[in-house]
Amino acid sequence: MKVTFEKLEILKEKPDEKNLGFGKYFTDYMFVMDYTEDKGWHNKKIIPFGPISLNPATMVLHYAQETFEGLKAYRTEDGRILLFRPEMNARRMIKSNERLCMAAVPEELFVDAVKRIVACEKDWVPHLEGTSLYIRPFMFATEVAVGVHPAKSYKFVVILSPVGNYYPEGVNPVKIYVEDEYVRATKGGTGFTKCGGNYAASIIAQEKAQKLGYTQVLWLDGVERKYVEEVGTMNAMFIVDNEIYTAPIDGTVLPGITRDSCIELLKSWGYKVHEEHFTIDFLMEAAREGRLQEAFGTGTAAVISPIGELFYKGEKQVINNFKTGSVTQKLYDTLTGIQYGKLEDKYGWTVEVV
Ligand code: COI
DSSP, X not given: OOOEEOOOSSOOOOOOGGGOOSSOOOOSEEEEEEEETTTEEXXXXXXXXOOOOOOTTBTHHHHOOEEEOOEEEEEOTTSOEEEEOHHHHHHXXXXXXXXXXXXXXXXXXXXHHHHHHHHHTGGGSOOSTTOEEEEEEEEEEOOBOOSOSOOSEEEEEEEEEEEOOSSTTTTXXXXXXXXXXXXXXXXXXXXXXXBHHHHXXXXXXXXXXXXXXXXXXXXXXXXXXXXXXXXXXXXXXXXXXXXXXXXXXXXXXXXXXXXXXXXXXXXXXXXXXXXXXXXXXXXXXXXXXXXXXXXXXXXXTXXXXXXXXXXXXTEEEEXXXXXXXXXXXXXXXXXXXXXXXXXXXXXXXXXXXX
């Protein structure tokens, strides 16, 4: 792929790796390319990270044809840079774009663009344990028009941000508010896509939860507010009577790449994994009876995040004495072990950036 490069004379100073937080700092460059119906994807460039100027009538600003992805680049002890299953992000974005009637970025082009910009910004992949370079590919409608129709032109961008933990709690358990008023997704909607609109609609519940002292919300199904779906920024898994329960991928839940990897690992360790609908009442009852042994979220940003407390309709249930459970810890250690090249990658999940 031919990519033009606009070189900067002065590069930014790198932030202190001990205080990266999440998504606060951005690297020197970004990858951009444009799509039009006649030319397809063209104008592939690595340019200085900076503002994108838009006409006020640009369609994304009105009808929100926007999708994004999230993946990370990890630095190994011997200085190699690894990506984790980037082709899965490419495939998910194709599915998101289909649902939003947006042009697709072919898998190979997506992965190539990610590799190119990460290779260019290798020095920005942090070194400290638990840190990584968060990769945010996104795409939006650029056609200038105010009528509602699928846009005829798009921009695809990849920006990079050196990050630490997503949650202020770090890798310690988070408190989760079970949301029974607002809904995130219903079948036939966009719940399975990674589009900005899904997150816009979810912020009100996150705000409500945070005011009550909870980190995130656990969403219930949009029809009966009864079945457990996912947490705002991660898929959710629960261990009841030594078996794993997680919502199925059937239209309303994000098909998480960390979720998929955890299911594969858990099955290889002999766990029965139920990818099926289960109710919040089932979970709360299991918690009351001491059978809800562990709960955790899985996501690129959140990694494996233990859930220490559930709050539902006035009832508080603490899980595993608000401690990280042994299965949660083993998943965290195995997954990050593979991602940082410390453990053998039996599944062929990592891709080196050279
Ligand atoms: C991710 O885990 O990569 C996400 O996109 C979740 C969140 C930061 C929106």
